[in-house]
Amino acid sequence: MSAYPTTRRPGVRPAIAVTVGEPAGIGPEISLRAAWACRDTVNCVLLGDAAFLAMTADAVDPAIRLSALSLQAVRHGGLPHFGPGRLSVIDVPLAAHVVPGVLDPENGRSVLATLDAALEGVRAGWFEAVVTAPLQKSTINDAGVKFSGHTEYFAERSGTPQVVMMLAGQPGSPPGAPPLRVALASTHLALKDVAAAISVDGLARVLDIIDHDLKTKFGIAAPRILLCGLNPHAGEGGYLGREDIDVIAPAIAAARARGIDARGPYPADTLFQPKYLQHADCVLAMYHDQGLPVLKYATFGQGVNITLGLPLIRTSVDHGTALDLAAQGFGLADRGSMDAAIATAVAMADAVAASTTS
């Protein structure tokens, strides 16, 4: 599938859509704080309820200045490029009053509407990338919409049959370690369904996407990908499951024949050590809780969630809505992952702009 067109205007700060996420969580606060902190270099356009964000901004940091825009106005006149003295907010109204820390399914569809507006904006060329603050998946479902995550939602809405969730740690976190990137062969799936979801063809598509996107969006000339096995000890020679031998190994062999530097399958419990990781640009884990706890243990609060394979650039934080913190008031949430998600989106947009102009 081809990428949506992006407009890089020389001398103008890149415009990035920031969806503010679940209103009762920490998303609105960290979106405002992170967008304000980088305003000299990035034009972060917040997508959320303008009145609610104005109230939140007053409480979080009275220095923050906002300009509200209606979606209608942007559709007609395009995105105005104000200077860095104000953050633009595209108003996506909430349905119900927000109580911090308390979920209200009445607001679920509004959260989804921010994602739709972001998608509309990248398609229309208003934004070079989308950064999403955390939302509460259960609330969207409680609002009557089947929803398993941004990853799957953006895939479906952009007509992309296969995407890959990858989380990236920061270089040197923990100190001295190489940057860790962990991609997943399956995303938000019940554990009992994982083995059936791993296939030779599916892994081929996943490996092609990782290889392609690490080249084009991360500037890595020849990505090295290490694959985890599915079973303990990568199946222990078939005595602890055959998927490693029958599915993962043939997928690796086929990928190598296509010129992709894929290796494994390695036992997942011992793969995450410097001896292997120093030779890896990405580890492909077979399922969510095989790979993400390792990444989050190494780098929680600094990591970035990236959806590979989409026709747009989409990044997010490595944490959730933290309702417990939101309920206690402002100033408790760490905005580090949001800073990193914005910086990564801009770096990816830079890489794409560079590859399309060279």
Ligand SMILES: NC(=O)c1ccc[n+]([C@@H]2O[C@H](COP(=O)([O-])OP(=O)(O)OC[C@H]3O[C@@H](n4cnc5c(N)ncnc54)[C@H](O)[C@@H]3O)[C@@H](O)[C@H]2O)c1
């Ligand atoms: N990108 C996303 O939209 C995203 C990512 C992960 C989880 N989620 C969703 O968030 C909801 C809650 O998930 P959860 O409870 O498993 O995880 P969570 O990340 O919300 O909370 C886990 C723990 O980490 C703490 N924490 C989280 N973010 C923090 C921050 N920025 N600063 C300081 N402490 C922080 C919380 O206080 C809590 O103790 C779920 O619906 C989940 O699906 C969304």
Ligand SMILES: N[C@H](C(=O)O)[C@H](O)COP(=O)(O)O
């Ligand atoms: N799997 C992600 C994580 O654990 O950080 C998180 O649920 C967000 O997923 P989406 O980006 O698909 O919403």
